Amino acid sequence: MLSLLKRYRRPLLVGILLLYPLAAFLVSGRRGRDPNFIDRGVIALTAPVQQGLTATIDGAVAAVRNYLDLRGVRQENDALHLENLQLRSTVQVLGETRAENGRLRKLLAYAEAVPGPEVPARVVGVNPVAKLLSVRISSGEQDGVFRGMSVVTPDGIVGQVIRATGGYADVALVTDPQSRVAVRVQRSRARGTAAGAGNGPLTLENMLRTEDVEDGDLIITSGTDGIYPPGLVVGRVTHLEKKEHGMFQRADILPAVDTSRLEEVLVVGSPYSAMAPGATAEGSQK
Amino acid sequence: MKFLVTVGIALALLTLESVLVQQAGLVLGRVDVTVVLVAFLALRASLVEGALSAFAVGYLLDLMSGQPTGLFTFLAVLTFLAGRLVSTFVDVRGAVSFALFAMGADLGHGLLSAFFTWLTLKDGITAPLLSGMPLQVALTGLAALGLYPLFKRFETAQDRQPGLLR
Structure with missing residues (x-):
């Protein structure tokens, strides 16, 4: 038996490598499993690299965009100033509505679902x-x-x-x-x-x-x-x-x-x- | 050592791909870099070493998917074994022939993945996966063209015999 195992150890190992994940998949199906300590270790290793790469690419893109944006910033500033005035007046109106809404909720003893x-x-x-x-x-x-x-x-x-x-x-x-x-x-x-x-x-x-x-x-x-x-x-x-x-x-x-x-x-x-x-x-x- | 290098390359490629896909906004058109790696293993690695490396690469892909089920670990080992079988019939030497070989491997991998996903999905919706496949296979072929010289370089570095001056 031992000699047989020794003789076929390579095909056996490959068979296990093939069938173990298949069995795991068929058992767990689409649900997957919760992360174990190896999973957590690999994620802890790769995620900071992902974050670093994303930040680098974003930084480069932002630098180019900032340069382009600066060219039209004066016109945009004027437009935003006007928009800001309009929004401030809207906020004042909404503030009144919000206060009224709060009073009505209180009146109805409405408990807001806090998520x-x-x-x-x-x-x-x-x-x-x-x-x-x-x-x-x-x-x-x-x-x-x-x-x-x-x-x-x-x-x-x-x-x-x-x-x-x-x-x-x-x-x-x-x-x-x-x-x-x-x-x-x-x-x-x-x-x-x-x-x-x-x-x-x-x-x-x-x-x-x-x-x-x-x-x-x-x-x-x-x-x-x-x-x-x-x-x-x-x-x-x-x-x-x-x-x-x-x-x-x-x-x-x-x-x-x-x-x-x-x-x-x-x-x-x-x-x-x-x-x-x-x-x-x-x-x-x- | 070769095993560790393979795992390191897979990890780096998957991380890079994950970020690039996010930046490029491609959702279904992915590049199967791991299949390219497994295809290379099928051509160059021994049975046990290749199967172990394919297992590790598949595990990493499973982990990156967010829901590790074992499917991609299984498919990576299966793709490696199928690739080994196919490589006895075809002669893959240059970058172009390797790209075609990797595209074939990716097609098989993608179809099997869609089949197993169909098996486990309640409603069996696999149309989005299949519709994105031609682009995915083409992108994988392009990636294989670019990665082939890199893999060859790593392989040469690994196979270098220790000498007096090393």
């Missing part, structure tokens, strides 16, 4: 595998970023944290084919699901044919998935298909955020561990 801390982060790299559309950001467990938290920009939602280590986290984008987000139409409050379909528009699913939705409608998160806070912009409805038969209507959603050109993001919401036991996970990476 948790907001952590700013910078995108340092893109996942080199096309199978899963994800990016790596420069904030991790040390900064209060954990798996399950949502990632947004001022324009709208970006995705969800799927893995966090020391100072870095990986974020699966909403455009990824495995992504599902619980959404509603802002105008009519009709509910549905936004599904990722690779690079490009999202798909509006599970929207009943009788629901009121039109081309150009703004789609926002409904918050019912327990992942994304309610009211965040997802995108706008395009290519609405209302068929004569069937239960649901279908549409494309043009994402509000161009996920291929991300730079700075904000991590918000609660991690999986902080979710209530009864919370649903409709809007999650499946």
